[in-house]
Amino acid sequence: MVLQAEILFAAIFSLGIMGTALGFALGYAAKFFKVEQNPLVDKVIAIMPGSNCGQCGYPGCTPAAEAVVAGEAAATCCPPGGKVLAQEIAEILNISLDLSQVDDKPPMLAQVDENHCIGCTRCIKKCPTDAIIGANKQIHAVIQDACTGCEACIDVCPTECLQMHPIQTTLKTWHWDKPDVSIKPDLPLAA
DSSP: OHHHHHHHHHHHHHHHHHHHHHHHHHHHHHHHTOOOOOHHHHHHHHHSOOOOOOTTSSSSHHHHHHHHHHTSSOTTOOTTTHHHHHHHHHHHHTOOOOGGGOOOOOOEEEEEOTTTOOOOOHHHHHOTTOOEEOOTTSOOEEOTTTOOOOOHHHHHOTTOOEEEEEOOOOTTTOOOOOOOTTOOOOOOOOO
16 A cells, blocks of 8 residues: 555656656747747737638738738728727838728627528628527527627628627717817916
8 A cells, every 4th residue: 555655656746847847848948939020010919809800801810910010911901990990000000091991980790680590500600709609590699799890791691681780879888989189179378
């Protein structure tokens, strides 16, 4: 019985030492073989929506950000981001933009018309955030908190039962618009 306990203790001790040594080796390898990336790409990725919807023509937000920083794509390439995202990207990259051609829609969410849904599951396969739930030959539903409004599901629906609707204002979604800083009120000076 004592011999088994010693063997068990030796096995646990040796595995602990091996795990610690491998952990340090992996930590060193991660620092030694780290691939340096352009810091501008990291900044642009941080402000992108992150839904990887593909509306920009790139397979996700990271390749789109890399293309924007490299000058291969316009700063206005992200339709869900709209004018606000384009302006933030322009500030990061120190470029000037013509925002007259950018469509700035209010935040939209997909909704399923239950009278026309045939349960084909094409929209489920296309949704990048898994916001659409349902089963084959069953009516689908959209999880409103997960929908990013990327409109990827709209094109694949054969019955056109998916439509985009603006987000309804509730106590959770209402916000007070920021004041326009370009307009400065004429206030009397205090004496």
